Amino acid sequence: MPNRKFRIFATADIGDATFHRLRQRGYEVEIYPSPEPPPKSLIIEKVRGGIDGLITTLRDPIDAEIFEAGQDTLKAVAQYAVGFDNINRADANRYKIPFTNTADVLTEATAEFAFFALAALARKLWTAEHLVRENQWGYWHPSLPFLGDEMTGKTIAIIGTGRIGQAVIKKCIGFDMNILCYEAMGPNDKLVAAVQEEMDLRHQHGLQRERTSIKYVSMDEALSQSDFISIHVPLLREGESDTPTYHLINERTLHTMRPTAYLVNTSRGPVIDENALAKALKEKWIGGAALDVYEKEPLPPDSPLRDPEIEDRCRLYPHFASAGRTTRLSMDPNLGMAGRCVQGLIDILEQNYGGDVTKMPYVVNKEAFR
Ligand code: GLV
Ligand code: GLV
Numbered sequence: 465m466p467n468r469k470f471r472i473f474a475t476a477d478i479g480d481a482t483f484h485r486l487r488q489r490g491y492e493v494e495i496y497p498s499p500e501p502p503p504k505s506l507i508i509e510k511v512r513g514g515i516d517g518l519i520t521t522l523r524d525p526i527d528a529e530i531f532e533a534g535q536d537t538l539k540a541v542a543q544y545a546v547g548f549d550n551i552n553r554a555d556a557n558r559y560k561i562p563f564t565n566t567a568d569v570l571t572e573a574t575a576e577f578a579f580f581a582l583a584a585l586a587r588k589l590w591t592a593e594h595l596v597r598e599n600q601w602g603y604w605h606p607s608l609p610f611l612g613d614e615m616t617g618k619t620i621a622i623i624g625t626g627r628i629g630q631a632v633i634k635k636c637i638g639f640d641m642n643i644l645c646y647e648a649m650g651p652n653d654k655l656v657a658a659v660q661e662e663m664d665l666r667h668q669h670g671l672q673r674e675r676t677s678i679k680y681v682s683m684d685e686a687l688s689q690s691d692f693i694s695i696h697v698p699l700l701r702e703g704e705s706d707t708p709t710y711h712l713i714n715e716r717t718l719h720t721m722r723p724t725a726y727l728v729n730t731s732r733g734p735v736i737d738e739n740a741l742a743k744a745l746k747e748k749w750i751g752g753a754a755l756d757v758y759e760k761e762p763l764p765p766d767s768p769l770r771d772p773e774i775e776d777r778c779r780l781y782p783h784f785a786s787a788g789r790t791t792r793l794s795m796d797p798n799l800g801m802a803g804r805c806v807q808g809l810i811d812i813l814e815q816n817y818g819g820d821v822t823k824m825p826y827v828v829n830k831e832a833f834r
Pocket of ligand 1 (some may be wrong): 786
């Protein structure tokens with residue numbers, strides 16, 4: 465148990481059980497009561513007021529202003545998300561304030577959502593249900609009023625083969641898909657060998673008719689040779705990396721895709737140039753797109769993605785991929801974002817791992833403490 469009362473401010477309600485756990489340990493916890501994000505000025509005020517820990521999520525800009533306000537008092541920022549592009553890592557490091565994230569626990573939920581979103585898009589589930597609900601289903605016909613495209617046996621491009629990309633790959637094996645991988649950091653040969661072995665075994669045992677394959681290829685090859693494209697890269701802006709991902713999907717790369725290709729993005733919105741995508745959908749350079757993330761969130765009312773002309777081939781979701789009950793709420797740090805977020809906070813504040821930040825599993829910016 466902590467030997468003094470830690471004070472925490474949470475910018476969002478991440479579940480009663482979380483706060484109960486902290487309060488049981490003697491922490492004083494304040495939760496921003498509105499479902500909307502708090503103004504940045506309020507976060508600064510709380511940090512300046514001397515809180516020990518700040519629970520944040522992807523909608524809170526956490527930068528030098530915040531770290532400066534907490535330079536003598538703020539000990540930890542616990543991010544309730546795997547992505548942390550809202551946190552300025554260089555600023556956190558400059559002020560030597562560790563921050564944590566909730567990687568791993570949302571991998572499968574996000575991967576299955578990406579897969580389902582592609583399936584719903586390609587098989588036209590939304591359009592088909594509208595047909596029934598709007599009393600437009602007047603007859604049964606072999607090919608009218610429209611057909612969808614199957615996923616089974618097709619080729620999928622996995623752009624980014626980190627945890628989430630790999631989890632999508634596992635699901636694609638079960639659908640007898642050929643897999644083309646692209647990864648800026650270079651190929652994962654162990655992954656390719658293991659997946660190919662599983663594919664071969666399925667084929668040998670008659671569980672799939674055709675022999676399928678997985679390989680790493682260039683970005684252009686992956687985009688130009690696939691029926692489905694799923695994006696799993698972090699958002700890296702120009703100057704943040706040698707391989708930035710900002711507007712990775714743009715007019716040029718959209719033009720390399722097949723006119724029948726379906727694209728899904730569950731990573732970060734700015735990885736896609738939305739104006740280019742809206743144009744690509746309108747002019748039918750590609751078959752369709754399903755988006756869970758946007759350049760600006762929530763999606764503005766005047767977004768070109770809302771154009772009724774592309775409604776049948778553009779699915780829009782509210783940054784929802786990890787929004788499964790277990791994934792969001794479980795207090796088990798191996799299962800839930802809530803559990804992992806508070807455990808990351810407790811590790812830092814209570815100096816677990818001998819107080820060695822570099823040994824704490826959920827701390828992201830370990831480099832600042834070596
Ligand atoms: C969701 O987008 C996350 O980064 O957890
Ligand atoms: C990215 O953070 C991933 O988990 O693939």
